[in-house]
Amino acid sequence: MDTKALKKLIEKYGAAQLETCIQQQLDKGENACELVDKEDVVIAALSEAGVVRELMDQGMTFAEALRELGLRIRKVYGKE
Numbered sequence: 001m002d003t004k005a006l007k008k009l010i011e012k013y014g015a016a017q018l019e020t021c022i023q024q025q026l027d028k029g030e031n032a033c034e035l036v037d038k039e040d041v042v043i044a045a046l047s048e049a050g051v052v053r054e055l056m057d058q059g060m061t062f063a064e065a066l067r068e069l070g071l072r073i074r075k076v077y078g079k080e
Contacts, residue, residue, distance in 0.1 A: 001045040007062060009033065009049040015057060018050040 013021070013033055021033035025042050035042050048069060055065035 001041075001048060003066065006045070006049055006052065006066075009035070009045070010053045010056065010062070013049070013053070015050055015053040018046050018053055022046045022050065 009018070018033065021031035021035070022043060024031040025039060025046065029039060030036075031042065031046070033046060035045060037045075051069050051072070052062070052065040055068055056062060060068065
């Protein structure tokens with residue numbers, strides 16, 4: 001997901017709303033966050049937005065939260 005689209009999701013929805021949208025997508029194949037694409041793409045995008053939103057709620061800027069998301073993703077894939 002590109003940075004601009006991610007930022008729009010984060011500005012529009014809170015962390016709890018994003019989590020609800022993930023659960024809706026998993027349960028029903030659709031979500032109230034109006035994000036539509038292949039299911040795995042939607043879930044990934046909502047998950048990324050949820051992590052960034054939570055970090056911003058803890059006081060990070062968008063750029064800092066985005067960097068932290070990148071670090072976490074690299075750790076999962078063993079590239080850090």
